[in-house]
Each structure stands twice: as structure tokens, then as C-alpha cells.
Amino acid sequence: MLSREKTRQVLLIGLVAWVSSCGPKQEQPPMQNAPVSVDFQEIRQSEAQVEKKYPGSIEGSVNVDIKAQVSGYLDEIYVREGEYVQKGKPLFRIKGDVFQEQVNNADAALKAALAAEESARIELEKMRPLVQGKVMSPVQLQTVESNYASAKAQVAQAKAALGSSQINAAFSLIKAPVSGYIGRIPNRIGNLVTPADAAPLTTLSEINNVFVYFSLSESDFISFMKDRKTDEGLNTVELIMADGTTYPQKGRVEIASGNIERATGSIPLKAVFPNPDKVLRSGGTGKVVLRRTLTDALTVPLASVKDIQDRYFVFALGDSNKVAMRPIEVSGRAKNHYIIKSGLKEGDRIALNRIDVLTEGMPVEPGKTGVADATGK
Secondary structure (H helix, E strand, O other), X not given: OOOHHHHHHHHHHHHHHHHHHHOOOOOOOOOOOOOEEEEEEEOOOEEEEXXXXXXXXXXXXXXXXXXOOOOEEEEEEOOOOOOEEOOOOEEEEEOOHHHHHHHHHHHHHHHHHHHHHHHHHHHHHHHHHHHHOOXXXXXXXXXXXXXXXXXXXXXXXXXXXXXXXXXXXXXXXEEOOOOEEEOOOOOOOOOEEOOOOOOOOEEEEEEEEEEEEEEEEHHHHHHHHHHOOOOHHHHEEEEEEOOOOEOOOOEEEEEOOOOOEOOOOEEEEEEEEEOOOOOOOOOOEEEEEEEEEEEEEOEEEHHHOEEEOOEEEEEEEOHHHEEEEEEEEEEEEEOOEEEEEEXXXXXXXXXXXXXXXXXXXXXXXXXXXXXXXXXXX
């Protein structure tokens, strides 16, 4: 049997062990997280194309409102809406009976004037020898000469009246002044048409070449005029059509106005496009694409830029493989790249991925490092 003293020792050891097991456990120090693996890109100067798009309206190279030049009832319509016509083709005929009667009347008046002129001429020829023989006085000769001059003037007046009536008669047949496509025809046979009508009989649009009008702000216009001297590409533009596809023909830029519009602070330009397949029609819309080439641009991919409340940031690799969050300014966009105005310099390395988890001063494990493709292609 154990002695009483040993029993007390065993019980004391057990009590100490029990108390120790019930006490608070000492916390272990936390494990450090492994650095995030991030790919980087080294910034280099290279060529880039800045692309800007401007909404434009399409017009034919010639747009003509066809109006009546004489009043009358519409007698014939020779064309259909949307039809392509050649220059000189008859379009409309106004009932011309009254105009033909005016021609007949003027023709009769001219014949009467010619007869009076001939009579006055004969009288003059008879008078001259009589005056020379002193049978008639010189005053009488002057009177006959005056009558002859008046008869000649009446002939000229009658010829002018005949010509005017013939022109009016010709105006009753309305022909196409240019080749092009017929627009809407609001009038019908039997309608009274006059030169004072607000709405034209139709419109005629020549679209072998079309004009696409667009506007630049004053600052953009100044930059455009400076850059086009050294960048020939700015004189050639593309057109994105209403369906979102790119028109296959290239256009050339021309100034459409010499003044800046005060109300909008912009100046209109036009791009001239060939239209051999007649795809572009007057009244249509599209977007004119201007591209400017930069030879020494610094660019970063869109995916590497963090946008916070309209401010742009990138994560640059610093000392000890820690990233620094840098604010940048951008001057434009070249397809899938931003063009840097300030905030970065050549040789900087920026993070390409994991920017959603990166923070200021965060250690990283640099992965592969590429060289920036600043072409924007």
C-alpha cells in the first residue's frame, strides 16, 4: 500500500495537470501569405494610331429640288419614286394648251411686226430719191426714217415675246437637270402646281460620289489642321455605316465651311466617298473614322488600367518586388490600348493581371515580362 505522503504527491501532480489542461492555450503566430504571382509589361515608345469617330450625315454630290417654273395642272408623271434617271429624261408635264396658245399669239404678233417693218422700209426707199430731187423736204425723210426705226423695234419686241412664250411652253415639260435617283413625288396627276409651292415636285440626287458631313470641335479642328501637314493618313478616312460594318471605299477630307459655328463651337467638314455600288444614299447616316499616327507613344493595355471615379491607375513594379499604385493621365485610345499623357516613363514595368487584388506596397512574385505593343492593333 502507498503511504499517505506518496498518495498526496500523486493527487497534487494530477491536480496540477488538470488545471494546466483547462487553462488558455497560447496562440501560434500566423503564417505569412505567399506573394501573388503577377505578369508585367515593360513600357517602350513605339508607333500607335489614335482613332476618333464622328457622327455624319450623307448627302449626294448633287441634290436638286425639282420645282415647277410655270403654273398649271399636272398632266403626266413619267418616272417612279426611287428610279434612277439620266440627265435630260422627261420627269413631269404640265398641261400646256394655254402656253401653246401664247406661242401662237406671239408668233402672229411677230409676223405683223415684220410686215410693218417691211412697209416702213419700202416707204423709206421711196422717200430718199424724192428728197434728193427736192420734191420732199428733209423733215419728211426724217419722219419716215423714224417710222422705220420704230417698226424695227417692234419686230425685236415681238421676237422677245415669242421667245418668252416658247420658254414657258418648254417649261411645261420638266426634264432631269442631272442624272440621279428620284425622291418622293407628293403630287398626283390633276394637281395644280405653281412656282410658289413650298414642296418640290420631287428631289433628284446624284450619288456616284457622296458627301458625308461631320463636325469637329474648335480644339480638334486646330489639332487636325496641324497634324494633317505631317500625317497624310488624316486626309483619308473610313466610314462605319448604319449597320455597324465598315464601308469598303476610302474617303478624302475637305473643309465644308470657312467659319466656326458660334452656337456649337464646331466647324463642319465633309468626307467625299466614291459610291460605285450605290450603297450610300442621300439622307443616310454613318460615323467618320479619323486616325492619327503617333511615332513615339507610350501605351498600356486597357486591361492593366484600374478606373476609380474617372481616374486611371496602374500598378508599377518597384524595389523589393513591391507594387506601387500610380495615377496616370491618358490622351487618347488606340484600339485596346490607352495612350499615356503623363504618369509613366519608358522602362517602367506595369502589372498585366491580378490588378483586382493588388494594393499599394503589396509584395508580388513577378512572372513573365513582355515588351509593350504600342501599335494599338
